[in-house]
Amino acid sequence: MLLLYIDPGTGSMLFSIIIGLVTMLYFVAKAALIKVKFFLTGGKAVASNKNRYPFVIYSESERYWSVFKPILDAFEKRQISVMYFTSAEKDPFFSNPYSYINGEFIGEGNKAFTRLNFLEADICLMTTPGLDVYQLKRSRGVKHYAHVLHSVADATSYRLFGLDYFDSVFLSGTYQEAHIRILEEQRGIAKKELVVVGCTYLDMLNQQLSTFEPDENHLFTVLVAPSWGSNGILSKYGERLLDPLVETGFQIIVRPHPQSIQSEKAVLERLQRRYASSSNLEWNYSRENIGTLFRSDIMISDFSGVIFDYSFLLDRPFLYVNANFDDRPYDGGSIDEEPWKFKILPEIGVELIESSFPTIKEVLLDTVQNETLTKNRLQAKETAWQFRGHSGEKIVDYLAAKQKELGL
CATH class of the missing domain: 3.40.50.2000 (Glycogen Phosphorylase B;)
Known part of the structure; x- marks a missing residue:
């Protein structure tokens, strides 16, 4: 028995070619039918397409x-x-x-x-x-x-x-x-x-925020919100970052990217087992992120776009990990000029390097009190979120x- 294997890339290409031909024939045939009806009715109006x-x-x-x-x-x-x-x-x-x-x-x-x-x-x-x-x-x-x-x-x-x-x-x-x-x-x-x-989505989230009220029993909370993949925080650093965070005594919320559930399943399972008994670390997988953003005082992320949501909606500080982002597969890689998001990061956030992990508590507190970051966040918001x-x-x-x- 002969088995024919078609890899996903080739399969997508074949589907693209086939569907392109089918749709072309469909619309050509439809146009021809309209012309025939127009001819048979002596040039009278053709029924509208319901x-x-x-x-x-x-x-x-x-x-x-x-x-x-x-x-x-x-x-x-x-x-x-x-x-x-x-x-x-x-x-x-x-x-x-x-x-x-x-x-x-x-x-x-x-x-x-x-x-x-x-x-x-x-x-x-x-x-x-x-x-x-x-x-x-x-x-x-x-x-x-x-x-x-x-x-x-x-x-x-x-x-x-x-x-x-x-x-x-x-x-x-x-x-x-x-x-x-x-x-x-x-x-x-x-x-x-x-x-x-x-x-649009920031407008909607901003409306939702107006209904939230501060928790009287609030504890200083750090949100870890990474992207997924080998350059994301959880895969790249894992316990090397989470261990010192737990030791700060602060409340820690880890909110993995939705894609991590499939792509980094083994990493998540390992880390969840490691911190199962840590009372000050919780995992969050809720569909909506606005409630989690609101609960936190500072965020740690990488190249995820959530840093701008957090900064612009709540005017709160963040730390970011430079993941040496490879832009070659992206449109930005075709442009010599550095993307705005990478130029603005050092102005509105603080880069977190691995050598600073042992003193992460001091880094977090210093970032929260940085008034220059507050001013720069407002200017970036005016640039990127108009109307x-x-x-x-x-x-x-x-x-x-x-x-x-x-x-x-």
Whole structure:
């Protein structure tokens, strides 16, 4: 019996080729059918397509709910119909009733991409990068693709070609524009419409924070919130960092990245066994991170974007570990200039080096009392998070105007 093995990369490429051919044939056949109907009816109007949507929003995960909710709320307020497709079967959308927003679970992975590749809509908005690069293709039935960033860090933080084939991109700050323009020039691709709108998910989290009240029995708390992978804090340092943290006597919360549960399972299991009897260390895996951020007085992270969420929302200090980040697989690696997020880190945070682990208690307390960091955090916030509280409205302003401009 002959067994044929196809590696995941080749499989993705084959799927991309096949689905591209199928969608092309679908739309060619549909166009031909419309012409035949037009001819047979003597040039009279052809029936409208009931499967075409004015606006479609696609969410690939329930963790992006905070990105889309302010946008959906703004659409709802204006009584504009929207179709919300999601790859999360338990998307919070389904427990948030809307009158003008309809939602549908369309599956995950290739199943979702197939549905989207045959999509017919005036405008499609998503956070998913890599449009027209791999499996997720530009549908011939969609007139305009828009992307909304889910981070206040550089827009070039995506994997290669992440934003290249979108028609418009919503930015959190003006500073993100320059590097996108450099990539467009380098690659000879069409210029996108870049619209500074602020940050939807920070707006939503900021609203949630207003409902929180301080704990009267609060203990000084350190949050360890790493990224995942070999350069993340837990894999790189593990007990070498956590041991001295536990010895400080402070309350320690370790919140692993969601991907760590799959990618660093052995590391997590080893560390959880080691600190099972440590009364001042807890593990946090909750879907929402805002409550955990609020409980802490200072955070330790690496190259995770959560450092900006923490700094901008709560105006609290953080330590970061320089993980010697390899930017070659990312769009930022194609630009000679250093990304903003790496330039700003030394100004708004304190780098934690391994030789300082034995004196981690003193480092933490000194960082909390550093007034220069407080001033710099405010300036960085003004740069990266503009139009605070109005991002959803500004996005809908643009999308509604764009639909009218295109004559749709």
